[in-house]
Amino acid sequence: METSNQTLPNMYYLLGLSTVPHLQVIGFIMFVVMYILTLAGNSLLLVTVRISPTLHTPMYFFLSNLSFIDICFSSTIVPVILMNTLSSVKGISVEGCVIQMFCHLLCGAAECVLLAMMAYDRFVAICRPLHYNSIMNMKFCVILVLIPWIVGFMNSSLQVNLIWKLPFCRTHHVDHFFCELPAFFRLSCRDPWLNELSMYVTAGIIVLCSFLLTLISYIYIISNILRIHSSRGRHTVFSTCTSHLTVVSLYYGTIMSIYLQPQSFHSVEKDKIVSILYTVVTPMLNPIIYSIRNEDVKNSIRQLYNIGVSRHSRIALFFSSKF
Numbered sequence: 001m002e003t004s005n006q007t008l009p010n011m012y013y014l015l016g017l018s019t020v021p022h023l024q025v026i027g028f029i030m031f032v033v034m035y036i037l038t039l040a041g042n043s044l045l046l047v048t049v050r051i052s053p054t055l056h057t058p059m060y061f062f063l064s065n066l067s068f069i070d071i072c073f074s075s076t077i078v079p080v081i082l083m084n085t086l087s088s089v090k091g092i093s094v095e096g097c098v099i100q101m102f103c104h105l106l107c108g109a110a111e112c113v114l115l116a117m118m119a120y121d122r123f124v125a126i127c128r129p130l131h132y133n134s135i136m137n138m139k140f141c142v143i144l145v146l147i148p149w150i151v152g153f154m155n156s157s158l159q160v161n162l163i164w165k166l167p168f169c170r171t172h173h174v175d176h177f178f179c180e181l182p183a184f185f186r187l188s189c190r191d192p193w194l195n196e197l198s199m200y201v202t203a204g205i206i207v208l209c210s211f212l213l214t215l216i217s218y219i220y221i222i223s224n225i226l227r228i229h230s231s232r233g234r235h236t237v238f239s240t241c242t243s244h245l246t247v248v249s250l251y252y253g254t255i256m257s258i259y260l261q262p263q264s265f266h267s268v269e270k271d272k273i274v275s276i277l278y279t280v281v282t283p284m285l286n287p288i289i290y291s292i293r294n295e296d297v298k299n300s301i302r303q304l305y306n307i308g309v310s311r312h313s314r315i316a317l318f319f320s321s322k323f
Helices: 021-051 058-086 094-127 129-135 138-163 181-185 193-226 231-259 268-293 295-322
Strands: 011-014 091-093
Touching: 011 094, 021 058, 021 268, 021 295, 058 091, 058 094, 058 138, 058 268, 091 094, 094 129, 094 138, 094 193, 094 231, 094 268, 138 181, 138 193, 181 193, 181 268, 193 231, 231 268, 268 295
Parallel strands: none
Antiparallel strands: 011 091
């Protein structure tokens, strides 16, 4: 390994998940399958919400934005993993690393805040149903969707600017599968205390504030549900929130263990596994979770499928009659 940053100043080497050849093949296949499912599931959800008039509501407006973030999030990570798995060099340029780090931090923070906005939407729908349409109007929804991107952009700009001011003189080999902040802290020959402090403060503000907003929203939601006398009514109302709670628990839990734990609690292998969960697995599972638990989405997908089948049948019948 190189011990100086003078030999290859424009390149870093991502060591990936494993150096064992047969494990690399298994990992490559798994990532390809997960990426295809991520793109297919989230794209289907986006198209379904866009085409189906019954889904033109604030809840599905937020859900479609979540799908868009998940596509962007996964696309900043997985293609690089796949290319490096096939390549013998496994390198990434400094510019490519900066772009990947910026986009990853942007999408990660944006998703975190958007999940809190979705919790607020559920709070208004369940606890203020008579005022829902007036509160959650389109203008306000657009503002709520812009906030995550603004927060993500500010966070990314700060963190990326600080990390690339560090001198990386220990090695050019990054023991990770993408350019993530904690992995680069280990490469610095200078104490990255300012970077760590900045990461903890911004992550604390973004993640904990989003988590607290979500938690407070669901405290009011659950207390409101418990006041419903009908058990069927309670089940119906709570079923609209279980998908969101599942996604929130999975995402917040994994991202907190990366960005809010002290560096002494971090290990290379643990960071890799947790990073896979929130950057690859969660974007894949989100559309599945929302589709399985949501009858409106499933019904809309069935309608789109039936329309597609009927159109295909008419086209086939037209050409068969011509020939």
